[in-house]
Amino acid sequence: MISRQKRTTILDVAREAKTSTATVSRVLSNADYPVSAELRRTVRKVVEKLNYRPNIFGQVLKGGVNRVIGIIVPAVTNPFYAQLSSDVERHCVERGYAPIICSSHNSGALEQDHLEMLLRHQVAGILLSTINTRDSFFRKLGAMPVPRVLFDQPPAGYRGHNIRFDFQGGGFMAVEHLIRRGHRRILFASQRFDRASRKLYHKGYADALRRAGLETPESLTITEAEEAATPHGGGDFIHGRILVEKLLRLKQLPDAVVASNDIVAIGMINALRERGVQVPRDVSIIGFDDIDFAAVMTPALTTVRQSTARTAEMAMNLLFENIDKPDMRPVRLDLEPELVERDSVAEAGGAIS
Amino acid sequence: MISRQKRTTILDVAREAKTSTATVSRVLSNADYPVSAELRRTVRKVVEKLNYRPNIFGQVLKGGVNRVIGIIVPAVTNPFYAQLSSDVERHCVERGYAPIICSSHNSGALEQDHLEMLLRHQVAGILLSTINTRDSFFRKLGAMPVPRVLFDQPPAGYRGHNIRFDFQGGGFMAVEHLIRRGHRRILFASQRFDRASRKLYHKGYADALRRAGLETPESLTITEAEEAATPHGGGDFIHGRILVEKLLRLKQLPDAVVASNDIVAIGMINALRERGVQVPRDVSIIGFDDIDFAAVMTPALTTVRQSTARTAEMAMNLLFENIDKPDMRPVRLDLEPELVERDSVAEAGGAIS
DNA sequence: CTGTTAGCGCATTCAA
DNA sequence: TTGAATGCGCTAACAG
DSSP: OOOOOOOOOHHHHHHHTTSOHHHHHHHHHOTTSOOOHHHHHHHHHHHHHHTOOOOHHHHHHHTOOEEEEEEEESOTTSHHHHHHHHHHHHHHHHTTOEEEEEEOTTOHHHHHHHHHHHHHTTEEEEEEOOOOOOHHHHHHHHHOOSOEEEOSOOOTTOOSSEEEEOHHHHHHHHHHHHHHTTOOSEEEEESOSOSHHHHHHHHHHHHHHHHTTOOOOOOEEOOHHHHHHSOTTTTHHHHHHHHHHHHHTSSSOOSEEEESSHHHHHHHHHHHHHTTOOTTTTOEEEEEEOOHHHHHSSSOOOEEEOOHHHHHHHHHHHHHHHHHOTTOOOOEEEEOOEEEOOSSSOOOTTOOO | OOOOOOOOOHHHHHHHTTSOHHHHHHHHHOTTSOOOHHHHHHHHHHHHHHTOOOOHHHHHHTTOOEEEEEEEESOTTSHHHHHHHHHHHHHHHHTTOEEEEEEOTTOHHHHHHHHHHHHHTTEEEEEEOOOOOOHHHHHHHHHOOSOEEEOSOOOTTOOSSEEEEOHHHHHHHHHHHHHHTTOOSEEEEESOSOSHHHHHHHHHHHHHHHHTTOOOOOOEEOOHHHHHHSOTTTTHHHHHHHHHHHHHTSSSOOSEEEESSHHHHHHHHHHHHHTTOOTTTTOEEEEEEOOHHHHHSSSOOOEEEOOHHHHHHHHHHHHHHHHHOTTOOOOEEEEOOEEEOOSSSOOOTTOOO
16 A cells, blocks of 8 residues: 655644744745734745645645646657757746646557546646547547647548648748759658558658659558567667668669658668668668757758647647646647758759750 | 636536536546446546546645656757657656656756756655756755656765766777777867767766877867857758868868767868768768667767767666655665677777787 | 535635 | 634535
8 A cells, every 4th residue: 555654734834833824825825915023034944944835736626726737749758859858847837837748658548548648637728749540539629628739630521629740842842942952753761651641741742742742652661560570669760771771672763762760761761871872872871850969960851840849849838838728629720841951862863944 | 917718627527517626636637436337428428528637736736646757857959958859758658657748958947947846846756867067956956855766967965866878888998999999199079068978978988088198189078168159050060060070170181080979070080081081081970879770870880888878778777766665775776888889990000909 | 425614725815 | 913713625424
């Protein structure tokens, strides 16, 4: 059985200071309330001496609000989400809120557990990148009595507040850039298409190819079995390596590869280098996300940026607005991709412009 | 002012189910308690219908315990801490606890804020990698009535539970390995020595050199000014680049470099490559931590592992033991470094063995 | 098997 | 300027 040391309560303080709990409460949290300077001083001294800290469970129960924001991401081990959590944390602290970061380990069930936990903790708001896709989940989510903003992966029909990144435009932009640089045979390399974002990114990719009159080669993907066999730690890096194995089995190397994210791209670049294939000399690669490492690696990664700073800013502004105005109607904000040109995409032989 | 939607309470459920709050409570949280099958069913149905969720503030206030564990790390954007948080999270979930991950952004003040927040939330236990060093902080920490385990950076004299990684042994091990591979002029490259871990790692490094009768060259470090000027995102990668600039200004390239962590090592390898200096051909580099990426990059990074899996396991076992036995006396657990030989350290010309 | 009720710690009326 | 009393939502002791 779990036990715990007895904590000092407001009553202990009141007794020691020879006053009432009401006065102690006033000294501590109602700066304006008139309390004689002397009593105020004694109370503070006793608080210090007893190392008293108000029990938030009493406070919140009494009707206060828990100044805590919950953030749920698929995996903090993914640098994109780590950076985003970090950005969000800063916004929270600025406004006097405490953030609770939850990582769902790419598990829909764990994500739901986190959601329940946050709700039971009466958090003031929730920021969520969900990997759940079932309607039943969104029905439950919709019934949760708490301000919330979805970002990164809001499903197509989602009706609440959400930050919607233009994945399709991103895929289009990536291919456009590659074509502009003279590439023709452009491959898509990705984990399973189990998230809307990946489907959309691929759609943008295919659209751009079609528009340029180019054929859409079959994508390189990770099978469910391969995914299950991936050691937990390695994550997408390993997927990049697996994709390279498949790539090298092709009759002919493509001109360029559109990778589903930076980690996959980096994994591919490394695996290719080991096999003697140089990026971008032998093949160009474009990533997605623009994680910190992309800028400092060699070759510096050309990528499509999904700005964590902007996402965090938009999402938190929206969330705090909703916390202030619980009845505001759902807002959808759009976030545009940005092309970040660096060194992993080279000019191809037959460049057009 | 902050407002919130009225949440459904146990009373709402009881009324709707035409029963008492006690029965509802029993159905929900006391599986053994005898309640007629029919009533049980009705209650469950109403709970579902009203989307009721017990308010944890009521539960805890009543005397229950908050099955939540707080984890504070210096920065989730550092892959080592991200991985560790992730490992810890798994242990928590296995035991029916919910983890709250807090990132202190390398700020001692923010770390204290997080600590206060966790305490006010009556968490069952806290896992802490502190960057605070002042005595006053540890006095406050000591007075906190909550089971806690320090890991990664417990200060020398700390008396509570702690997991102590042998940084000094790690530094020694790194140099030993380099010497074994025939390297003689071995440089230490690091951020500021503002943490005990870095001082200790350097001490082990210097000890090993002295023992081998080799001189200890002046270390390459980041100045406080350079650190302040580092853009927030880049982190230690940038530090690696700065260290390379300093390295290349030396009259002579060393045989090998001992980097303070993997990120710095990776940053250095990349910056060196851009300047035409190949690792390990021209200079060997050994990292520290063994983050996921170390295994899959090119060259695969030789490094000294501080196992996140082991750290998490030891720390959580200790923490849960302390939660079960609040009066147990402080335990100190030691964690040994492991050398992970990969490809960033080469055999030097005049190898001994 | 089911219901009534006390009380956890706190902020806030209301009364003095 | 201060204090006594109430009730937030919940569980458990007690009563039936």
